[in-house]
Amino acid sequence: MSVDTAEPSEFSPRQNAVLEQALRLLVDGGEKALTTSGVARAANCSKESLYKWFGDRDGLLSAMIAYQASKVRTFERNGERLTAASLHDHVAIFARDLLEVLAGDVSLALNRLAIGQSNRDGSKLGKLLLERGRRQIDRRAMALIDAGKRAGLLRFSDADEAYHTLYGLVVSDLHVRMLLGEPGLKDTARQAERAVTAFLRLYGTDKVLAEMSVLG
Amino acid sequence: MSVDTAEPSEFSPRQNAVLEQALRLLVDGGEKALTTSGVARAANCSKESLYKWFGDRDGLLSAMIAYQASKVRTFERNGERLTAASLHDHVAIFARDLLEVLAGDVSLALNRLAIGQSNRDGSKLGKLLLERGRRQIDRRAMALIDAGKRAGLLRFSDADEAYHTLYGLVVSDLHVRMLLGEPGLKDTARQAERAVTAFLRLYGTDKVLAEMSVLG
């Protein structure tokens, strides 16, 4: 297992600026618009530099994913003591954040890119996206539900199973629908609230369930 | 609202054979391998016929989706009286079928194709895929949970909400992971069973819950 040191800056500032422009091109026009000439033009750099820095086009794509992942930082959980109410709130916030991340322009564009290439390159980009992009949010969620269990508020045998249940309740088919381009999927608040209620009903201990029946 | 007459054969047999070959090319090599010349060669037809039948490349892609959707037929529900046990079984079967469909070679390839093009063509293919490919399975599920409600086994106010919850419980992030190329996601039986249990716990009436606590 490799050490998890997210290098402070995997690329030089100049290279970061180039990757930023590349992401912008990708978001605006899809993969077709992401040509090496286009990136060079948009970023005011030469194609020769592009190839020197990133090897080839696939290297550029990988670098874009790595760069974007390095930008997203999910704040660490503080060690406060959880109550039924605060657990509910934290899960709700997680749900909303998750939906917000998945619905982001850049996230959607990168997922589309990786999915489009996944049966050509042996899903190299897909693996990268899952590892670099999802680990953060996974860890945050796992820490949260683990804390809920330690506080006697959640009950489960397999934390991974519980997390995937939560994920499914929150996201449902929204991610794929957004990836397919379906518009007007912005009512995240209601969706998140429903998911939290269902999750707590499934995995909450009596303490939590009592609180819920009082409130709802 | 348009009449839902799935024409017995939207295309001629010859054209169906061509579309079959095109799907095979797409499944094997991804979008990059799906060239007009390649399709013509694989199907022993001329490019001229291709353009005559389908207009242009996008027309071919749309035709592939329509053709594949027309092949998938989900048997109608019979009107038998539901019991707690048979409801459980039917939902479990639905869950397994859903996962099996989503994990299919052709389904994954077409979803990847539509997603890859979704921010270029105004998500024309994505819309097509959702409308033609999902309506069948949606209707089947809605009919099932409606029957469960009429039999006094399920309780919910919004059938659409209940269905999306079931969908999320069954699929979780498996679909996107498969689209990204993650291998070894074949343990559908356990996943389906977990989803059914959770769904019935959320939406089952006392009748169902009693039965469940007896069984496990």
Place this chain on the structure above:
DNA sequence: CACGAACCGTACCGTACGGTACGTATATGG
């Protein structure tokens, strides 16, 4: 049989992309 429609195979065209090479400018260091 003759005619025409549909179709096959191939050759062809324009374009656009990935990748490379070269000439020039800027800056850093001795």
Place this chain on the structure above:
DNA sequence: CCATATACGTACCGTACGGTACGGTTCGTG
């Protein structure tokens, strides 16, 4: 002030694709 490195901009090359044109073949029909 010179030398070296780095990077910019442009031009260039090979290739491969979408789309079109054309000659030859099959087949149904009057």
